[in-house]
Amino acid sequence: MTAGWQQTLRRPALMERSRIMQAIRRYFDGGGFLEVETPLRIPAPAPESHIDAVPSGDWFLQTSPELCMKRLLASGYERLFQICRCWRDGERGRLHIPEFTMLEWYRAGGDYTDLMADCEGLIRSAAACVGKRSFLVVNGAEIALDLPWERLSVREAFLRHAGCTMEEALSADTFDELMVTAIEPHLGMETPTLLCDYPAKRAALASLKAADPTVAERFELYIAGIELANGFSELTDAVEQKRRFDEEETFRRSQGRIPYPEPARFLEALPSMPPSAGIALGLDRLVMVLLDAASIDAVVAFTPEEL
Amino acid sequence: MYTVADLKKGLKITLDGDPYVVIAFDFTKPGKGQALYRTKMRNMITGVILDRTYRSGETFETASLEDRKMQFLYKEDDHFVFMDNQNYEQYRMSEEAVGDAKNYLIDNLPVDILIFKDKAIGVDLPNFVQLKVIETLPWVKGDTSGSDSKPATVETGYILRVPPFIEEGETIVIDTRSGEYSTRVKG
Numbered sequence: 001m002t003a004g005w006q007q008t009l010r011r012p013a014l015m016e017r018s019r020i021m022q023a024i025r026r027y028f029d030g031g032g033f034l035e036v037e038t039p040l041r042i043p044a045p046a047p048e049s050h051i052d053a054v055p056s057g058d059w060f061l062q063t064s065p066e067l068c069m070k071r072l073l074a075s076g077y078e079r080l081f082q083i084c085r086c087w088r089d090g091e092r093g094r095l096h097i098p099e100f101t102m103l104e105w106y107r108a109g110g111d112y113t114d115l116m117a118d119c120e121g122l123i124r125s126a127a128a129c130v131g132k133r134s135f136l137v138v139n140g141a142e143i144a145l146d147l148p149w150e151r152l153s154v155r156e157a158f159l160r161h162a163g164c165t166m167e168e169a170l171s172a173d174t175f176d177e178l179m180v181t182a183i184e185p186h187l188g189m190e191t192p193t194l195l196c197d198y199p200a201k202r203a204a205l206a207s208l209k210a211a212d213p214t215v216a217e218r219f220e221l222y223i224a225g226i227e228l229a230n231g232f233s234e235l236t237d238a239v240e241q242k243r244r245f246d247e248e249e250t251f252r253r254s255q256g257r258i259p260y261p262e263p264a265r266f267l268e269a270l271p272s273m274p275p276s277a278g279i280a281l282g283l284d285r286l287v288m289v290l291l292d293a294a295s296i297d298a299v300v301a302f303t304p305e306e307l
Numbered sequence: 308m309y310t311v312a313d314l315k316k317g318l319k320i321t322l323d324g325d326p327y328v329v330i331a332f333d334f335t336k337p338g339k340g341q342a343l344y345r346t347k348m349r350n351m352i353t354g355v356i357l358d359r360t361y362r363s364g365e366t367f368e369t370a371s372l373e374d375r376k377m378q379f380l381y382k383e384d385d386h387f388v389f390m391d392n393q394n395y396e397q398y399r400m401s402e403e404a405v406g407d408a409k410n411y412l413i414d415n416l417p418v419d420i421l422i423f424k425d426k427a428i429g430v431d432l433p434n435f436v437q438l439k440v441i442e443t444l445p446w447v448k449g450d451t452s453g454s455d456s457k458p459a460t461v462e463t464g465y466i467l468r469v470p471p472f473i474e475e476g477e478t479i480v481i482d483t484r485s486g487e488y489s490t491r492v493k494g
Contacts, residue, residue: 050341090312093334176340177360184337204339220338230338
């Protein structure tokens with residue numbers, strides 16, 4: 001085997017990847033979004049129960065650009081997007097790579113339904129730039145892009161595919177397991193699916209739904225059973241956010257994970273943040289789905305194992 | 308001892324007291340949820356395939372398997388008897404556990420036997436074995452039927468396709484990985 005053999009094989013995928021990134025930038029430019037770059041190395045990541053940051057000196061490599069981008073929103077920026085590297089320790093699988101590319105965007109004044117519309121527009125134009133206008137074929141399934149995309153609540157998804165209610169799964173601590181084994185394989189198989197209204201216990205940094213505070217205004221985008229994006233109407237209540245951070249950090253420490261300092265400056269800025277919506281989309285996975293690649297490995301220049 | 312994050316294809320572990328080999332493995336994580344490991348494992352004794360999902364932190368015992376050099380002695384009823392080349396100890400295996408290997412087992416054939424808890428659970432054959440043809444149709448010169456192979460029965464009772472020129476009493480080489488004729492042994 002000659003040096004660089006894997007890299008040579010990936011040339012067609014990397015060329016398409018470059019085209020997709022250009023289409024994404026054109027899409028946001030056309031929508032009046034400002035492209036920003038925030039620091040990749042930060043003193044305090046957002047505490048999340050199941051996401052581990054990679055330490056870098058006394059600081060951390062970001063797990064997402066979320067906190068810095070929200071501080072920009074609080075400073076008066078209204079439409080922002082960023083394409084950047086993120087790191088999540090220990091995440092390696094067919095759909096996971098510990099250093100990956102995230103696309104995040106934020107809309108002041110919008111809510112999660114605006115982000116759902118963004119997803120439709122963005123992914124249609126990214127698909128079109130690689131010659132896929134009305135449908136995608138992913139692992140043999142034909143997924144229509146030009147029909148209305150399915151919007152399915154988490155509650156309905158559990159009833160339909162898991163044989164129990166969302167609440168039962170939460171109290172039996174089988175929510176994640178049923179999501180992976182029973183629900184995800186059915187999502188986004190005919191059209192992309194916008195899986196929405198996560199239980200309040202899984203709200204993360206999302207605001208609760210006024211009409212039904214048992215759920216949060218949070219959604220995930222699925223195509224061919226693959227989760228591509230997580231978006232929500234942002235929580236702007238700093239007291240509630242601090243309470244949730246404390247809860248997540250207490251859980252993290254109870255699991256023996258490395259402690260994070262509190263993201264104090266973010267919490268200070270939060271009351272100045274207007275009602276907003278923001279979303280993170282895994283760009284490597286989007287490329288994978290658009291190119292019908294079998295694994296994330298096929299669409300990155302180097303895997304960690306090749307370094 | 309392995310944690311679930313150490314699992315990979317081909318790894319052998321003990322589960323519910325039986326040895327299993329990992330045949331598929333993937334790390335997954337639902338949005339904001341906990342890490343889950345999806346595995347497919349084959350029971351090395353029964354062949355049953357298990358689909359299991361584990362959470363991070365789960366641990367597994369290593370399967371203490373051992374390969375021992377043995378030779379096939381004889382078949383007795385529905386059991387096959389092997390002898391350890393080092394200590395002459397004898398091991399019996401059921402026809403079911405021997406599986407397709409029975410097609411190639413002739414007296415004194417050297418094999419690797421997989422041992423779990425002092426029990427023989429698997430046969431690893433040489434890639435090529437030599438067996439005598441005991442029954443096949445004669446080669447008719449000038450045969451115009453156009454067929455380029457014919458069935459032959461070898462001394463173990465196994466039937467395979469061989470080239471038309473192979474005659475009864477000849478010894479042939481069979482590739483045990485495919486079960487197919489490889490070449491003829493010139494005697």
